[in-house]
Each structure stands twice: as C-alpha cells, then as structure tokens.
Amino acid sequence: MNSIKQKFKSRLDIPTTLESIRLEMQLSKTDFAEKCKLKPSFYSEIIHNKRSIKINTLEKICEQLKIPLDVFIFKSLRENTIKDPRQKRLIREIRPLINEIASELYVSQANLSYSLGNN
Numbered sequence: 001m002n003s004i005k006q007k008f009k010s011r012l013d014i015p016t017t018l019e020s021i022r023l024e025m026q027l028s029k030t031d032f033a034e035k036c037k038l039k040p041s042f043y044s045e046i047i048h049n050k051r052s053i054k055i056n057t058l059e060k061i062c063e064q065l066k067i068p069l070d071v072f073i074f075k076s077l078r079e080n081t082i083k084d085p086r087q088k089r090l091i092r093e094i095r096p097l098i099n100e101i102a103s104e105l106y107v108s109q110a111n112l113s114y115s116l117g118n119n
Contacts, residue, residue, distance in 0.1 A: 014058070015047040017076040021065065024103060036061045071102050 022032040033043035037060065045051035053061075062069045075098060082088045 011078055011081045012073060012076040013078050014053055014076050015049055017072065018043075018061075019047055020075075021067075021102075036064050067102060071098060074098050075102050 018032075022029065025032065025035075027035065029043060029047075030040045033040040036043065038046075042051065046053050058072070059069055062072050074095075077091065079088060079091055079095075082091060
C-alpha cells in the first residue's frame with residue numbers, strides 16, 4: 001500500500017492538519033492518538049515527519065474523527081503546490097468554507113457524522 005506522501009508527494013501537509021484538529025478538539029497528543037486508535041508513539045512519529053502514513057490508516061483516522069477523507073485531504077492541501085493561478089484562486093476562496101465545515105464535523109459537541117446525500 002502506498003503512503004500518502006508517495007501518492008501526493010509534497011502536496012499535502014498531514015502532520016500540520018492533524019495537529020490543527022487536535023488543538024481545535026483541545027486534546028492532549030496522547031488522548032488524540034487514542035481517539036484516532038493510534039499508539040501515541042506512532043502519532044508522534046507522524047507529526048514529526050519521521051513516518052509516512054498509509055492511505056488506509058488515514059481513512060481509519062478520518063473515520064474515528066468523523067471527518068470525510070476528502071475534506072481532510074482538502075484541508076491538508078498546500079496551496080503553494082498548485083501551479084494554475086485559477087485553481088489557486090478557487091482554493092483560496094473556498095478554503096474558509098471547507099475549514100468551517102470540517103470544524104463543525106469534528107469539533108461539534110453533537111458529534112455529527114457525515115453521510116453523502118443528506119441535505
């Protein structure tokens with residue numbers, strides 16, 4: 001199984017995104033790792049860029065956090081890796097909305113879950 005890093009090269013910042021989510025949830029690194037069903041040492045290696053994360057592992061983390069994988073990946077996207085100016089502008093314009101949606105999904109006290117097709 002390919003790691004996210006191999007598949008998307010340097011286009012995603014997974015460690016920063018995970019830490020951002022952890023801080024928004026106001027959890028310790030140990031508690032956050034446990035919530036994600038990870039060993040704290042493994043989580044530490046991920047956020048310190050000492051270990052790549054596999055796609056299926058990221059899917060499991062997103063499942064535990066009740067965040068759609070596509071929202072997580074978008075939130076992790078490094079804008080400086082986008083070459084097309086129009087795409088870059090679109091990313092800049094929709095990022096605040098995506099971040100707001102993502103925050104509602106994983107910070108909400110109601111513990112909302114995501115499902116396709118619900119309005």
